[in-house]
Amino acid sequence: MNTSNNVAQPVHIDRVRKTFGEFVAVREMSLDIAAGEFVTFLGPSGCGKSTTLKMLSGLLPQDSGEIRFGHKRIDMLPPNKRNIGLVFQNYALFPHMSVAENIAFGLRMRGWSRAAKDKRVDQLLQLVRLEGLGGRKPEQLSGGQQQRVAVARALAFNPDLVLLDEPLSNLDAKLREQVRLDLRDIQREANQTTIFVTHDQVEALVMSDRIVLMNKGGVEQVGTPYELYATPTTEFGARFVGANNLVAATLDMSSGTAQARIGADLALPITTCAADLDKDGTTIWFCVRPEHLALRPWNKEGEGQFAGRVLDKIYQGTTVLVDLDVTGLGTIRAERAALEVGDLPIGAYIGVHIERSHAVARSTG
Amino acid sequence: MSTRSRLTPGLFFGRAALIVYLLIMVLWLTFPVLLILLASFQGTLEVSFSAPFNLEAYKTIPPSYWEAFWFTIRAALLATGIALVVAIPAAWAMVRGKLAGRRAMSNLVLIPDVVPQLILGIALLTVFIPLRLSNNFVGVMLALVALSLSTGLRFAEALLEGLPDEYEQAAQSLGANKLTTFRLVVLPLIAPGIAIAALFIFMQNLITFELLFFISGPSATPISIRLFSDIIDRGIVPYAVAMAGILVYVAIAFYALVAVSLGPKYMAGSVMTRKG
Ligand SMILES: Nc1ncnc2c1ncn2[C@@H]1O[C@H](COP(=O)(O)OP(=O)(O)OP(=O)(O)O)[C@@H](O)[C@H]1O
Ligand SMILES: [Mg+2]
Numbered sequence: 001m002n003t004s005n006n007v008a009q010p011v012h013i014d015r016v017r018k019t020f021g022e023f024v025a026v027r028e029m030s031l032d033i034a035a036g037e038f039v040t041f042l043g044p045s046g047c048g049k050s051t052t053l054k055m056l057s058g059l060l061p062q063d064s065g066e067i068r069f070g071h072k073r074i075d076m077l078p079p080n081k082r083n084i085g086l087v088f089q090n091y092a093l094f095p096h097m098s099v100a101e102n103i104a105f106g107l108r109m110r111g112w113s114r115a116a117k118d119k120r121v122d123q124l125l126q127l128v129r130l131e132g133l134g135g136r137k138p139e140q141l142s143g144g145q146q147q148r149v150a151v152a153r154a155l156a157f158n159p160d161l162v163l164l165d166e167p168l169s170n171l172d173a174k175l176r177e178q179v180r181l182d183l184r185d186i187q188r189e190a191n192q193t194t195i196f197v198t199h200d201q202v203e204a205l206v207m208s209d210r211i212v213l214m215n216k217g218g219v220e221q222v223g224t225p226y227e228l229y230a231t232p233t234t235e236f237g238a239r240f241v242g243a244n245n246l247v248a249a250t251l252d253m254s255s256g257t258a259q260a261r262i263g264a265d266l267a268l269p270i271t272t273c274a275a276d277l278d279k280d281g282t283t284i285w286f287c288v289r290p291e292h293l294a295l296r297p298w299n300k301e302g303e304g305q306f307a308g309r310v311l312d313k314i315y316q317g318t319t320v321l322v323d324l325d326v327t328g329l330g331t332i333r334a335e336r337a338a339l340e341v342g343d344l345p346i347g348a349y350i351g352v353h354i355e356r357s358h359a360v361a362r363s364t365g
Numbered sequence: 366m367s368t369r370s371r372l373t374p375g376l377f378f379g380r381a382a383l384i385v386y387l388l389i390m391v392l393w394l395t396f397p398v399l400l401i402l403l404a405s406f407q408g409t410l411e412v413s414f415s416a417p418f419n420l421e422a423y424k425t426i427p428p429s430y431w432e433a434f435w436f437t438i439r440a441a442l443l444a445t446g447i448a449l450v451v452a453i454p455a456a457w458a459m460v461r462g463k464l465a466g467r468r469a470m471s472n473l474v475l476i477p478d479v480v481p482q483l484i485l486g487i488a489l490l491t492v493f494i495p496l497r498l499s500n501n502f503v504g505v506m507l508a509l510v511a512l513s514l515s516t517g518l519r520f521a522e523a524l525l526e527g528l529p530d531e532y533e534q535a536a537q538s539l540g541a542n543k544l545t546t547f548r549l550v551v552l553p554l555i556a557p558g559i560a561i562a563a564l565f566i567f568m569q570n571l572i573t574f575e576l577l578f579f580i581s582g583p584s585a586t587p588i589s590i591r592l593f594s595d596i597i598d599r600g601i602v603p604y605a606v607a608m609a610g611i612l613v614y615v616a617i618a619f620y621a622l623v624a625v626s627l628g629p630k631y632m633a634g635s636v637m638t639r640k641g
Contacts, residue, residue, distance in 0.1 A: 059534050079537040086538040092531035096553045109540030157540065 008035035008193055009070040009160050016065030016075075018051055025051045027217045028065070033161075036191040038184070042204040043214030044240070049197045052214075053163045056195070057084050069160045080109070085154030085162040089169055091146050093138040099149050100125075100134035106157035124152040127186055144175045151183065155190055162187075162194045168203065180206055201241050205229060213237055231358060233274045238287050238360045245293075245332040248362065249286040251277060260286040260359060266328050274360045283362040290335035294353040295322065295344070308352040310344055326352050398613055405610025408603025422603035423610075430608050433591040438615070440506045440587065441570035445563055447506075448513030449521075453559065456521035457547060461530065471522065477515040482575035485511070490579045500582025508580050512573060513566045520562035524555040557627050564623045568616055588612070 011033040018026040026048040033039050041049045054060035056067060058079035067075040074082050085106070093102050100121050107117045125131050128148035138146055147167055154162050167183075168176045184207050187194050198204055204211050205225040213220040213228060213236075221233045232238040238246060249260035249268075258270040258277070268286065277284065298307060308324035311331065320341050322334045334352070344350065403412045408422035459467050477485055489508050490499055498504030532554060536546040552559075574589040581590050592605055 057534075057538055059537075079534070080540050080542055082538075083540075084538060086535060088531050088535065090531070092529070092535040094532060094535070094550060094554075105536070105541075106539035109545070153535075153539070 008191055009072075010035050011161055011193060012066075012068040013052075013056070014066040014068070016052070016055055016067065017063045018048075018055060018060065019063055024217050026055070026062075029219060031212060031219070031222065033193060033195070035193055038187050038194045038196065038207060038209045040196045040198060040204040040208040040211045041214055042198060042201060042211050042241075043220075044199055047214045048217040049199075049214060050165055053086075053165050053195065053197060056161070057086050057163055058082050083157070083160045085157070085159035087147075087150045087154045087162070087164040087167045089166045091138075091150040091167075091170075093146055093149055093153070095138055097137075098134065099130065099136050099138065099141070102138065102149055103134075103152045103156050105153060106159075110157055120156055124156050127155070127189065128152045129182075143171055144179055147171065147179060148182070151186060155186070155192060160193065162192050163197075164194065165197045166199070167196075168198070168200075176203075183207065205241070213240065215240075231272050231274065232287070232360055233276075235285055235360050235363055238285060238358070243290050243333065243335070245288045245290065245329075246285040247288070247329050247332070249284050249359070251280060251282040251284050251359065253278065253280040258359065260284060260357070262286065262328060268354065268357065270359045271356045272358045274358075277359055277361060284359045285362050287358045287360060288332070288354055289356070290321065290333050292354065292356040293324075293332065293334035293336075294355055295334060295336055295341060296351045296353060298349050298351045302351055305351040305353050308350050310346050310348050310350060313341070313344065313346060324350070324352060401606070401609050401613055405607045408606055410601055410606065422607035426604040426607055426611075429586075430588070430591060430604065433586045433588040434608065434611065436502065436505075436586065437571060437588040440502060440509055441567055444506050444509035444513050444570050445567045447510050448517040448566060449559065449563060452514055452517030453521045453552070453555075454547070456518055456525055457551060460522055460525040461533070471518075474515045474518045477512050482512070482573070483578060486576045486579045489576075493580060499580055501585050504580050505577055505585050505587060508576055509570045509573060512576060513570060516566050516569065517562060520558065520565070521555070524558040524562075525551070528554055560623050560627055564619055567619060571612065571615065 013029055013031040013033075016026060016029045017024075029052060031039075041052065043049055051060065055062045055075075058075075058077060058081075062075060065075070066073055069083075094105070097105070103121045103124055104112075104117045107120060112120070121134060122131075125134055128151060130145060130148055130152070133141065133145065138149065141149065147170075150167065151164075154164075164183075168179055171179060180203060183196075186192075196204075196207060205228075208225055210222060210224055211228050212222050215236050221228060221237050223231075228237065228241050232241060235246075238244050247260075247262060249262045251273075252259040252261040252267055258273050259267045260270050261267050270286065295308070296302075296305070299305065306326045306328060308326040310322060311325055312323040314321040314323075315338065318338060319335050320338050322336060322341055322344070324332055324334060326332055400410070400412065403418075404410045405422055406418040406420070407413070407416055408425075459470055486508070489504075489511070493499040493504045493507075496504075498507065528551070532550050533546050536550045537543075541549065572589050573587070574593065577587050577590060581587055588608065592608060595602060595605055
């Protein structure tokens with residue numbers, strides 16, 4: 001019986017679709033996941049993340065489309081034949097079995113010998129750092145420990161794919177930050193192809209190799225955390241991932257480089273543009289991240305600076321959020337180091353510099 | 366909780382009223398049982414505290430009573446077992462299978478409960494006579510199964526509805542087929558509730574009377590019918606009171622058995638599935 005390193009398979013999701021009556025829960029989703037990759041489905045509540053996972057695991061039949069592991073089609077197999085590990089939001093550990101029995105359940109179903117099972121369970125308890133707790137009942141564990149048992153149970157039988165549906169949402173904030181990294185380490189160590197579902201963008205940015213940004217049953221953007229953060233392709237992406245200032249503008253290509261025309265007489269250079277933006281006159285959002293707004297003392301002769309009046313300051317520990325009323329741009333928010341703006345009085349005027357900017361198409365006027 | 370509301374006069378009287386109310390209720394519920402138990406040690410329903418309490422009435426219980434008693438115990442146990450073995454998988458298929466016509470099924474199985482038992486008994490008799498099932502053990506037992514099934518199905522349905530389906534989904538994703546999932550996950554999780562259902566059904570079978578009125582006969586007499594006919598013929602004889610006492614012991618013994626094997630938390634109220 002092989003107990004480790006089966007050859008990891010890439011996963012192909014091909015035009016998978018699901019409707020509930022008239023309502024389209026998932027529209028034609030296609031995605032290729034490399035073996036060993038950690039992919040996160042990120043999106044607001046109701047966008048179809050869980051529905052997609054259920055179709056992958058076989059708990060819900062898809063209307064159309066295909067799912068393949070390598071070359072093997074699996075979408076017509078029942079859940080127990082798919083070799084997919086599932087971690088539920090509330091873990092669903094079997095309350096009448098010990099931790100070890102829970103972890104061994106998938107092995108038991110595959111007819112592993114007693115000795116092989118014991119060895120594998122020990123391996124996994126070590127992997128999730130729960131050595132010595134195999135004899136406990138799930139109810140005798142903390143939330144974080146239960147979560148790790150659920151992960152161990154899903155990894156134990158070397159599944160082709162592990163699916164986790166918001167597995168951290170029952171943990172308190174502090175623990176969540178820790179478990180995020182633990183989970184990431186465990187996944188890497190096991191080289192386990194994984195899909196992780198969350199509506200928390202920080203979680204997605206911290207953990208993923210790639211993020212699939214979902215909205216209303218469709219895929220908005222697929223990319224690395226950096227790509228999603230630095231170069232969103234849609235307005236939804238620009239608003240959903242990370243804090244952002246969006247200023248209504250039109251695209252001006254007359255000078256050869258992309259500029260954002262705001263109002264009658266203001267034209268600002270755009271650092272990066274969403275890929276499909278090249279037509280002069282397109283209505284766009286001019287996006288500036290709070291940390292890309294530099295604040296310097298107001299200087300009458302200064303180039304490329306805006307006059308900003310400090311409206312409010314929100315202290316966050318290492319950084320301070322500064323709400324500003326900026327001539328020509330309206331109300332925008334900057335995020336600066338606490339040391340830098342700690343003594344900036346509310347009502348003061350300050351010079352605002354835009355260090356980086358990005359543009360996405362504006363869907364509505 | 367560290368903050369307790371202060372005991373105002375209004376609250377005090379409210380509490381006192383509640384306690385009195387509960388006491389009366391408990392008395393009302395236990396009074397007949399207590400009376401029967403006391404009476405069985407005197408052989409008469411006119412319990413008097415000046416008369417001696419002894420086991421004389423028990424000693425006079427005739428063999429025909431013991432025969433009827435064991436007949437009933439056997440039939441009740443067997444019917445309970447059969448009903449649960451049929452009802453639990455059926456309920457699982459109904460609750461999880463999302464079968465068409467599930468509503469109709471759920472309602473159909475209520476019929477034995479809403480139709481007066483006497484009428485059900487007559488209906489069964491018309492079927493049992495040609496099958497030679499009247500006046501015999503199998504007939505009585507099958508009549509009890511019909512009654513037990515409806516209780517069993519309703520219990521099992523409620524238990525399964527209350528069980529989050531994630532446990533089953535988890536088992537399946539780990540590789541368990543339907544049967545294994547049922548055996549290793551569903552059954553153990555609803556076992557406490559099933560034990561309570563068994564207790565209820567068994568008790569019901571033990572004392573069912575009207576349903577068996579026509580189906581029973583001289584060679585198949587449940588204890589309830591025996592007591593009834595003796596009391597009609599001869600009045601409240603001492604050994605009838607003693608036998609009533611024995612039925613109470615059986616009830617208490619079964620209750621205790623279930624309570625001890627489950628632990629107290631499952632017996633109080635509505636906690637019937639294992640907690641995760
Ligand atoms: N069985 C169902 N019948 C009808 N509509 C459903 C069903 N299951 C899900 N939906 C709908 O499909 C949409 C997607 O649901 P899904 O559970 O996939 O959302 P989600 O992205 O997981 O959201 P959340 O973050 O809240 O868990 C929702 O609008 C939901 O109302
Ligand atoms: Mg969900």
